[in-house]
Amino acid sequence: MAEQVRVDEVVTNIMYGLAQVIAEEAKTEQERMNEAKAVLYMTLSHMQMYVEETALSTNVDCSAEWVRLYLATMVIRGCTEMTVESYRQEYTTFFHTLKKAIPDITTGDIRGYLAHCKLVRHNKDVTINNKTRMLRGLFTWLTEEDYIDRNPMLRIKDNKVEHRVKEVFSDEHITIIKDAAVRHGPRSIAIVDFLHRTGVRISEMVALDRSDIDFQDRQCIVYGKGRKERPVYFSGDAAVHLRDYLESRTDNNPALFVGIRKPFNRLTDDAVRLILREIRDMDDRLAGIAINPHKWRRQFVTELLEKDVPLTLVADLAGHKNLNTTKDNYGNYNRNKAREAHRKFVTG
Incomplete structure (x- = not known):
């Protein structure tokens, strides 16, 4: 045998x-x-x-x-x-x-x-x-659940992934992007400001309805990974642009962000990404700059870290279940601190 x-x-x-x-x-x-x-x-x-039988198992x-x-x-x-x-x-x-x-x-x-x-x-x-x-x-x-006797995944290990510091926007790029978004339309600047000032995931933002927005306290409730509920807060400028956008609409769709043509459907993740790409293409100074929803989220977390907000609070605001996810932004945080130190103590 x-x-x-x-x-x-x-x-x-x-x-x-x-x-x-x-x-x-x-x-x-x-x-x-x-x-x-x-x-x-x-x-x-x-x-x-x-040699073994190659027919499909029953x-x-x-x-x-x-x-x-x-x-x-x-x-x-x-x-x-x-x-x-x-x-x-x-x-x-x-x-x-x-x-x-x-x-x-x-x-x-x-x-x-x-x-x-x-x-x-x-x-x-x-x-x-x-x-x-x-x-x-x-x-x-x-x-x-005892459906199988042995787990074939036990000896399968994750690949080692090179950790690279992911870029955030410079102050200049943020100004250029928002200027272009204003020219693109009230919906575009409302989206950009909302992403920037709340740090929400794109899936969380497109799921929001108009009725979810509390303009008085400048906050809303989103449902993150695992359907976990958390409050998010937005700034005064984001509130102004969001209110202007909502007041400009003539549709009855309850969604917070919708298309600009009939039947005014709720925006999808891909639709928001397309809008951001169109904004980038409006100014040659943004050529080669990635402007995606998650980069705004990374920007939000990095800015909080730069203001010395406690790590656990940053994680709560971003909806990070694992603190290591929040810590991944330390690369940008430390890089920005080093640049500030150089400007202050070296270049004057």
Whole structure:
């Protein structure tokens, strides 16, 4: 009887043999090893060292039901419709690619799928880690609920992602953007000011209705990740521009931000991103500058840190469940402090 050979062992042995063969001066050794490893997993993950039946398992329908049940538990836990849908799409892609029932899926299969996403679909490491997190959640639940005996995700690790300090706007760029937004129209400057002064997520903003806005206290309630409710506050200039925009409207749509043409539908995430790109294209001085909703959110957090607002309070205002997410903005905070120090003590 032939002995089954684990794909992990075969790949490891080949990796050692290829270490000297794949030497390329243009890349670091770690980069070359990672790419070779990914290629090998993609090539060999669907193979075994013995002949096996390749017909689809009779558990395929059962697998679909298990996925449906897991997605239902996500809804019960309070995950948003958008989050559940993104998980559903990932699982659909995963099972369509593997063409295996859940009980038959191995660690090698999953590594092969992730390698395929990296090398064929050219997904970035951050995207690969997101896919890994989604699969880990499903298989952990399947194991805990005793649908499967072993969790094939236990030996799957996240990719190391290079941490880069993400840029925020300069004071000059903020002025140019807002001047362009004013020319673009009352809705545009209202959107820009609201994003800048509240730090809300784009999904939170487009879900707001007119009735949600309290102009007297300059605040509103949004529902963040996990449907967690939190108050957000906006400045006087944001209030002025928002009121001007609302008073200019002639539609009856309850949404806070709507299209400018009939039937005046509620704006979507993509529609807001398009508006921001149109604003950027109005001034050549903004060429090459990213003006997206999340950058305004990062700007909001950075400005609070620069004003020495306590980290925990900044996290609360931004709706960050994890303080590390807030700390990611320290790079911009420290960079700006260093620039101020240079101007003050060096250049005078």
